[in-house]
Amino acid sequence: MELPLIYKAKIESMFEGMKIAPLKETSFEITDDYKNEVQKGKHLIDDILKAKVYALMRMPATFGAVYDVLLKTKEFYDGEISSLIDVGAGTGAATIAANELFNLKEITLLERQKEMREIGEFIVSENEALKSQSTWDMFDLSTENIQKSADLVMASYVFNELDPKYIKEAILKMWNAANKLLVIVEPGTPLGSKIIQEIRSILITDGGYIVAPCPHMDKCPMNEKDWCHFSTRVSRSKLYKQVKGVEVPYEDEKYSYIVFNKNECSRCSARVIRHPYYSKANVRLEVCSRNGLETLDIRKKDERYKKARKVNAGDSL
Numbered sequence: 381m382e383l384p385l386i387y388k389a390k391i392e393s394m395f396e397g398m399k400i401a402p403l404k405e406t407s408f409e410i411t412d413d414y415k416n417e418v419q420k421g422k423h424l425i426d427d428i429l430k431a432k433v434y435a436l437m438r439m440p441a442t443f444g445a446v447y448d449v450l451l452k453t454k455e456f457y458d459g460e461i462s463s464l465i466d467v468g469a470g471t472g473a474a475t476i477a478a479n480e481l482f483n484l485k486e487i488t489l490l491e492r493q494k495e496m497r498e499i500g501e502f503i504v505s506e507n508e509a510l511k512s513q514s515t516w517d518m519f520d521l522s523t524e525n526i527q528k529s530a531d532l533v534m535a536s537y538v539f540n541e542l543d544p545k546y547i548k549e550a551i552l553k554m555w556n557a558a559n560k561l562l563v564i565v566e567p568g569t570p571l572g573s574k575i576i577q578e579i580r581s582i583l584i585t586d587g588g589y590i591v592a593p594c595p596h597m598d599k600c601p602m603n604e605k606d607w608c609h610f611s612t613r614v615s616r617s618k619l620y621k622q623v624k625g626v627e628v629p630y631e632d633e634k635y636s637y638i639v640f641n642k643n644e645c646s647r648c649s650a651r652v653i654r655h656p657y658y659s660k661a662n663v664r665l666e667v668c669s670r671n672g673l674e675t676l677d678i679r680k681k682d683e684r685y686k687k688a689r690k691v692n693a694g695d696s697l
């Protein structure tokens with residue numbers, strides 16, 4: 381799903397009259413830091429130009445990933461969500477995604493970096509209704525407690541920045557603040573998937589119920605070679621392509637995620653984890669199911685065939 385045009389235009393407005401070279405350099409620095417400096421508790425985006433370039437280069441993709449996750453959540457959760465706490469809100473991508481899908485009345489964006497918050501407030505302010513429902517608070521997840529609660533508590537692309545020694549404490553703080561749902565989205569890398577697995581174990585032990593993506597709450601059957609991740613395609617703007625020095629007009633954002641409910645809930649019986657393979661006789665699906673990892677050959681006579689022809693990687697079966 382594409383970041384709505386009003387926000388895209390607001391982001392691009394920040395770069396009017398600017399030269400491409402310093403944007404390229406800043407974009408490179410950000411990419412480099414996110415490759416080499418994660419899990420150290422470092423402040424990775426610590427000036428206003430980096431915050432602007434983050435919004436340009438990353439927000440459409442993180443928005444797309446969170447939007448997908450929330451859509452998958454809604455398949456198995458039909459309760460009302462009217463309040464949100466977005467932890468490590470950055471420039472507001474996850475809040476914007478949640479606002480597209482839920483009828484939110486009260487939104488709290490928690491962020492420790494004043495430059496991210498400044499740019500986030502600027503972008504979100506393009507939507508008057510969203511602006512009027514939103515409160516931004518300076519907050520450090522490693523050292524502070526969350527003082528409010530909300531129906532939905534979320535963190536997208538935040539936990540891989542934390543020093544690993546804070547993960548358990550941080551996730552339990554968020555869990556305690558969640559009245560209904562907790563959503564964590566991480567990059568779709570082996571590290572992101574490992575963090576999601578750790579969070580999964582902590583919250584199962586703490587009495588949470590998985591909504592998605594897992595079809596069960598047993599031990600995760602993925603090994604390190606098969607890290608659990610999904611993907612969403614988003615378009616690249618002309619400015620993005622200039623800054624990145626690429627021509628391909630889209631990118632595939634890979635993400636890992638987990639969604640927990642405070643109450644017992646239904647979940648899928650199987651989740652498609654690779655792109656389907658079609659032949660004349662059947663559809664071959666790699667799935668994670670209640671039996672673990674399985675290959676399903678679904679033939680034309682099978683009652684699941686019609687659905688199997690339509691599913692994509694990441695869909696429930």
Ligand SMILES: C[S@@+](CC[C@H](N)C(=O)[O-])C[C@H]1O[C@@H](n2cnc3c(N)ncnc32)[C@H](O)[C@@H]1O
Binds near residue numbers: 438
């Ligand atoms: C990669 S950005 C993600 C921003 C946004 N959630 C998104 O999906 O686009 C990570 C954000 O988490 C914030 N962050 C990292 N560690 C934090 C902490 N301990 N407390 C609060 N925010 C934190 C960073 O300042 C940054 O804004």
